[in-house]
Amino acid sequence: xxxxxxxxxxxxxxxxxxxxxxxxxxxxxxxxxxxxxxxxxxxxxxxxxxxxxxxxxxxxxxxxxxxxxxxxxxxxxxxxxxxxxxxxxxxxxxxxxxxxxxxxxxxxxxxxxxxxxxxxxxxxxxxxxxxxxxxxxxxxxxxxxxxxxxxxxxxxxxxxxxxxxxxxxxxxxxxxxxxxxxxxxxxxxxxxxxxxxxxxxxxxxxxxxxxxxxxxxxxxxxxxxxxxxxxxxxxxxxxxxxxxxxxxxxxxxxxxxxxxxxxxxxxxxxxxxxxxxxxxxxxxxxxxxxxxxxxxxxxx
Numbered sequence: 001x002x003x004x005x006x007x008x009x010x011x012x013x014x015x016x017x018x019x020x021x022x023x024x025x026x027x028x029x030x031x032x033x034x035x036x037x038x039x040x041x042x043x044x045x046x047x048x049x050x051x052x053x054x055x056x057x058x059x060x061x062x063x064x065x066x067x068x069x070x071x072x073x074x075x076x077x078x079x080x081x082x083x084x085x086x087x088x089x090x091x092x093x094x095x096x097x098x099x100x101x102x103x104x105x106x107x108x109x110x111x112x113x114x115x116x117x118x119x120x121x122x123x124x125x126x127x128x129x130x131x132x133x134x135x136x137x138x139x140x141x142x143x144x145x146x147x148x149x150x151x152x153x154x155x156x157x158x159x160x161x162x163x164x165x166x167x168x169x170x171x172x173x174x175x176x177x178x179x180x181x182x183x184x185x186x187x188x189x190x191x192x193x194x195x196x197x198x199x200x201x202x203x204x205x206x207x208x209x210x211x212x213x214x215x216x217x218x219x220x221x222x223x224x225x226x227x228x229x230x231x232x233x234x235x236x237x238x239x240x241x242x243x244x245x246x247x248x249x250x251x252x253x254x255x256x257x258x259x260x261x262x263x264x265x266x267x268x269x270x271x272x273x274x275x276x277x278x279x280x281x282x283x284x285x286x287x288x289x290x291x292x293x294x295x296x297x298x299x300x
Contacts, residue, residue, distance in 0.1 A: 002238065002239070003235075003238070004234075004235040004236075004237070004238035004239040005235070005239065005247065006235075007231045007232065007234050007235030008232060008235035008236075008239060008244045008247045008248065009247050009250055010228075010231055011228040011229065011231045011232030011235065011248075012228075012232070012247060012248040012249070012250045012251045012254075013250055013251070013254045014223050014224045014227065014228035015224050015228050015248070015251045015254075016098070016224075016250065016251040016252065016253065016254025016255040016257075016258065017223065017224050017254060017255075017258060018085075018220070018224045018255070019089055019094035019097070019098070019255055019258055019259060019263075020258050020262065021216055021219055021220035021223075021224065022035055022086050022089055022220070023089070023094075023263060024216045025038065025213070025216050025217065025220070026090060028207060028210070028212075028213055028216075029204070029207070030204070030207075032083055032086035032087040032089075032090055033083050033195070033198055034199060034200070034204065035086050035220075036079060036082040036083050036086060036191075036195065037192070037195045037196065037198065037199045038217040038220065038221070039082060039217075039220050039221050039225060040078070040079070040082075040188050040191040040192035040195060040221075041192040041196075041221070042217050042218045042220065042221020042222065042225070042226075043188045043192075043221040043222075043225040043226045044185070044188040044189045044191070044192045044221075045221070046218075046221060046222055046225075046226040046227075047181075047184065047185040047188060047189075047226050047229075047230075048185060048189065050226065050230060051181070051182075051185055055181065058178075058179055058181055058182040058185070059182070059185070061186075062177055062178075066174070066177065066178075067190070069170060069171075069173055069174035069178075069183070069186075070174070070183070070186040070187055070189075070190040071190060071194075072166070072169075072170030073166075073167055073170045073171055073174065073183060073186075073187040073190070074186070074187040074188065074189070074190030074191035074194065075190060075191060075194050076163070076166055076170070077163050077164070077166040077167040077170060077187075078163075078167065078187050078188065078191045079191045079194065079195055080159070080163035080166070081101075081104075081159070081160045081161075081162070081163025081164045081166070081167070082160075082163075084156045084157070084159035084160035084162075084163055085097060085101055085156075085157075085160040087156045088100060088101075088153055088156040088157040088160055091150060091152055091153035091156065092149050092150070092153040092157070093259050093263075093265035093266065093267065094255050094256070094258060094259030094263065094265060095252075095255060095256040095259040095260065095265065095267040095271065095275070096138060096139070096149055096153070096157070096267070096271065097153075097157055097160070097255075098251070098252045098255040098256065098259075099134075099135070099138045099157075099252060099271070099274065099275045099278060100135065100138065100139075100154065100157025100158060100160060100161055101157065101160045101161055101164060101252075102161065102252055102275075102278050102279065102282065103131055103135055103157075103158060103161035103162075103278065104160075104161040104162075104164035104165045104168075105127075105131075105165070105281075105282050105285065106127065106128050106131040106132075106161070106165075106281075107161055107162045107164070107165030108165040108168045108169070109124045109127060109128060110128070110165075111165055111166070111168075111169050112168075112169065115169055116169065116172060123285075124285075127281050127284070127285050130277055130278075130280075130281040131277075131278055131281050133274075133277055134274045134275065134276075134277035134278035134281065135158075135274065135278065136274070137270050137271060137273055137274025137277065138271050138274035138275060138278070139153075139154050139274075140268070140270060140271065167187075171183055180233055180236070181229075181230070181233050184229055188225075232244070232248075249279050249282060249283065252275060252279065256272075256275070
């Protein structure tokens with residue numbers, strides 16, 4: 001197997017471990033927004049250090065006006081979708097939260113129609129319908145109407161997918177002037193700075209000195225964020241983006257395994273079928289002619 005494939009799969013697998021770090025930090029009393037802040041700062045620090053050491057030129061901001069791109073990717077997308085994702089993990093299980101996150105590509109189809117003037121063809125409409133079917137099975141609304149997943153969890157889960165999709169839209173414009181690694185770095189730096197005022201330093205500042213908290217916080221910012229994105233970027237150098245995006249579907253599989261076997265969370269056969277439908281829809285979309293590169297752009 002090519003090293004590129006190994007890098008892509010390893011990066012995606014590391015993304016799938018996010019839930020483990022998040023749950024560990026929850027045990028110390030951190031809220032979803034506080035965990036988002038910890039992830040943003042630790043990832044930003046490590047990405048900036050990496051670029052200073054190996055690609056200093058990628059830290060150069062072309063114009064001050066370009067900050068608008070990173071307000072979009074860092075605040076409206078990364079901050080929002082991470083908050084929604086981590087809240088969903090708190091309200092339901094890691095597998096369900098991850099499945100709802102992967103509605104992102106469906107939202108990309110909708111948003112790109114309005115903002116990027118892309119054509120909404122019959123294949124895309126079919127993909128939206130299959131995604132809706134998959135989500136219905138995951139939240140167990142259809143066919144049994146069991147409602148085992150709360151409306152609040154579904155709302156935040158779909159919010160995560162929507163925020164995830166926004167990254168593809170905003171980064172589409174930023175990619176005209178910046179590399180993917182530069183965009184990711186500025187995204188987390190912008191997110192960290194913007195969210196800092198919302199961290200309760202007076203109440204939980206001392207927790208940041210706890211060795212275990214530091215370990216989990218930097219673990220979250222390093223392995224499933226900075227390091228995962230760096231090796232994913234390395235892999236992209238020698239593999240087509242469409243093939244890479246297909247390989248990233250290993251992420252929800254890893255998340256499901258962690259949720260079921262480590263945290264003993266339940267995930268029914270019906271929910272597994274729903275996740276398979278969602279992922280299958282994404283894979284089929286990769287084979288559509290003239291596929292847009294932004295369709296499944298990964299934010300981390």
